[in-house]
Amino acid sequence: MRETVLTMMSSRIREVANAALGNPDVLAFWFGESDEVTPLAVREAAMRSLERGETFYGHNLGLAELRAALARYTAGLHAGAYDERIAVTSSGVNALMLATQLLVGAGDDVVAVVPVWPNLTQQPTVMGAQVRRVALRPDAQGTWRLDLQAMIDAIGPRTKVALVNSPNNPTGWTLQPHEQRALLAHCRRTGTWLVADEVYERMWFGGGATVAEPPRDGRSPRGTRAEGESGESRTAPSFLDVAQPDDRLIVVHSFSKSFLMTGWRLGWMVVPDARVLAQIGKLIEFNTSCAPEFVQHGGMAALALGDAFVDALARRLRACRDRLLGHLRELPGVTVAVPPGGLYAFLKVDGQADSLAFAQRLLAEHGLGLAPGIAFGPEGEGWLRWCFASRDPERLDRGVQRLAQALRL
Numbered sequence: 001m002r003e004t005v006l007t008m009m010s011s012r013i014r015e016v017a018n019a020a021l022g023n024p025d026v027l028a029f030w031f032g033e034s035d036e037v038t039p040l041a042v043r044e045a046a047m048r049s050l051e052r053g054e055t056f057y058g059h060n061l062g063l064a065e066l067r068a069a070l071a072r073y074t075a076g077l078h079a080g081a082y083d084e085r086i087a088v089t090s091s092g093v094n095a096l097m098l099a100t101q102l103l104v105g106a107g108d109d110v111v112a113v114v115p116v117w118p119n120l121t122q123q124p125t126v127m128g129a130q131v132r133r134v135a136l137r138p139d140a141q142g143t144w145r146l147d148l149q150a151m152i153d154a155i156g157p158r159t160k161v162a163l164v165n166s167p168n169n170p171t172g173w174t175l176q177p178h179e180q181r182a183l184l185a186h187c188r189r190t191g192t193w194l195v196a197d198e199v200y201e202r203m204w205f206g207g208g209a210t211v212a213e214p215p216r217d218g219r220s221p222r223g224t225r226a227e228g229e230s231g232e233s234r235t236a237p238s239f240l241d242v243a244q245p246d247d248r249l250i251v252v253h254s255f256s257k258s259f260l261m262t263g264w265r266l267g268w269m270v271v272p273d274a275r276v277l278a279q280i281g282k283l284i285e286f287n288t289s290c291a292p293e294f295v296q297h298g299g300m301a302a303l304a305l306g307d308a309f310v311d312a313l314a315r316r317l318r319a320c321r322d323r324l325l326g327h328l329r330e331l332p333g334v335t336v337a338v339p340p341g342g343l344y345a346f347l348k349v350d351g352q353a354d355s356l357a358f359a360q361r362l363l364a365e366h367g368l369g370l371a372p373g374i375a376f377g378p379e380g381e382g383w384l385r386w387c388f389a390s391r392d393p394e395r396l397d398r399g400v401q402r403l404a405q406a407l408r409l
């Protein structure tokens with residue numbers, strides 16, 4: 001067995017959660033998913049496909065109809081042409097691994113914005129690459145910020161890939177368009193690929209947190225972001241809005257979060273052109289060969305639900321976020337900022353520096369299941385992640401009561 005794999009740490013979230021999986025007395029907010037089941041129309045579409053007997057191998061890149069539907073979906077959010085640029089994958093994490101396999105080999109230099117969902121940094125490690133971490137830092141209010149210059153300084157001509165997850169899991173930090181332009185411009189100079197994990201782009205609440213933009217660099221953006229009925233943007237800032245066709249950019253997406261389909265394992269990726277797509281097709285053959293056809297029919301039904309479904313989901317999530325944050329901010333000793341996007345509140349409790357020990361104590365003594373910040377890297381130590389995607393918002397209230405008990409309030 002490879003030393004690289006043997007020495008990799010397993011998930012610290014699982015380290016806390018495994019002890020209590022299925023325990024009805026625990027209020028669990030540790031995993032990154034809603035407790036709402038996938039919409040019936042999606043489940044029925046998959047069942048109809050199975051009834052038709054669609055149980056065979058399919059095209060490496062996915063069903064032509066699904067790829068066409070994804071190209072339309074993407075163009076509706078980020079103006080541009082996406083035919084011949086989309087591969088259907090067996091989940092977002094699979095899309096990330098395919099991008100990593102395409103771009104990164106042993107000894108290569110990769111730069112990642114952290115703290116972050118650990119899979120993002122572990123995948124290049126599996127390939128034998130060196131991952132250098134550029135840390136977001138929290139301010140006194142708990143809002144996490146990127147030192148853009150530090151990121152730019154970290155990316156040199158030897159850097160194969162820059163990894164950015166925005167909106168970020170776990171902090172909610174979201175890259176602004178002027179920062180995206182600056183990063184892209186720099187990566188053009190160094191020949192570095194940008195892999196953008198934008199799986200939370202529709203879990204976007206705006207929040208008025210947009211930073212004033214400096215003048216553009218003279219290159220016109222390719223698209224503008226789609227707006228919802230209220231005039232608020234429907235999506236978080238995406239690299240697709242600022243990139244040029246010749247940019248070395250791969251954007252990773254998933255059906256998991258926006259369509260409540262975590263267990264289906266369906267995602268997609270947007271690549272620059274047909275040449276790159278052909279290479280991804282080869283890699284899909286060696287990894288999974290194709291996404292299951294009935295799952296892809298579920299994906300088509302999900303897209304057919306339209307913006308009304310995703311926008312309504314985002315509104316429900318926003319209400320959950322506001323409810324949880326309202327309570328948490330009343331607790332003395334708790335620091336937490338309002339995340340503009342994603343599914344998570346990232347909080348710090350005074351005097352609790354060891355997040356794993358604290359998460360284990362919250363579970364054992366108070367039946368409250370949170371993810372320890374250390375699971376997202378040393379930069380997250382001392383923090384806890386709370387997934388607020390809950391069908392029953394009162395569960396969030398009860399969770400906060402348990403936290404208050406633990407703090408003896």
Ligand SMILES: Cc1ncc(COP(=O)(O)O)c(C=O)c1O
Pocket residue numbers: 032091092093094117165168169197199253254255256262265266267
């Ligand atoms: C930042 C980020 N990227 C990608 C994924 C992958 O999602 P999936 O593999 O379910 O499509 C997740 C899931 O939690 C995530 O948090």
